[in-house]
Amino acid sequence: MAKTPAQRIKKHGAKAAVPQHHLPPVINPGTDRSPAKAQNNASLIVIAGVVASLFLFWYVHLLTLNQLTQLSGGLAMPDSLVGGFGTGYAAQLRRALDADARGQLNYVHKTAGTLFPLIFAFTWLLLIGTNVAKKALRWALWALPLLFVVVRLWGNVTIDSMIAAVNLDAGQVALASGLTVAGWVLFVASLIAGGAAVFLGRRASKEAAGPPVV
Incomplete structure (x- = not known):
């Protein structure tokens, strides 16, 4: 029968060979994340956000708002008028839309019309944040999608009112028209900012990699 460590120490004193027991190291594979892996995860989120934004843009502007023209006697919805609109158009639209049509436009604004600017802005913030290293420039580019989502949601409420x-x-x-125009301008500016961010990110990656080895 094998002796216990206490019995060995009692018999042999300080020279007793006591086996050492070591606990296995705690391994958390989730903490082993390289910068490349984090960048890859961010890229996947950006791609998913871009796809969702494209779908929602198509659903809101090219499908739903276009279908609502069937209920307005062919008049385009205010959201689609890039150049804005005047009092005459607004009065004509109000006469053309019955209670059901107004309810449908309001529903679009509260659902897909809200999701689109939110998802687009979040995606563009992440896109810019992962590609632009300079803090001042990053905040300047971030301002565009942030302003876009505020103006777009404000415009939805103003048009419904x-x-x-x-x-x-x-x-x-005039306020609804101005917000509509500003929303389109900020949307295009955000697209340009996103393209610039990707360009800057690729240039920074090439500079970090160094010149090609001949």
């Missing part, structure tokens, strides 16, 4: 108001207000029409 303009259509649902008992009396048409020229100031409200």
Whole structure:
């Protein structure tokens, strides 16, 4: 029968050979993340966000808002008017849209019309953040999608209020028109900022890799 460590020490004293027991090291593979792996994860999220943004843009502007023109006598929805609109158009649209059509436009604004700017802005913030190293430039580019989501959501609410108001207000029409134009301008500017961020990120990667070995 094998002796216990205490019995060995009692018999042999300090010279007793006591086996050492070592606990296995705790390994957490989740903490072993290289910068390349983190960059790859961010790229996958950006790709998913771009796909979702493209789908929502198609769904809102090319499908749903276009279908609503069938309920407005062929008049385009305010969101689609890149150049804005005036009081005459707003009055004509209010007469053309019945309660059901107004409810459908409001529903679009509250669902896909809200998701699109939010997902687009989040995707572009991540895209810019992972490609632009300079803090000042990164914040300058971030301002565009952030302003876009604020202006776009504000525009949705203003358009719904303009259509649902008992009396048409020229100031409200001007605000809705201005927000619509600003939303489109910021959307295009955000696209350009995203393209610039990708270009800067690729150039930085090439510079970090160094000149090709001949």
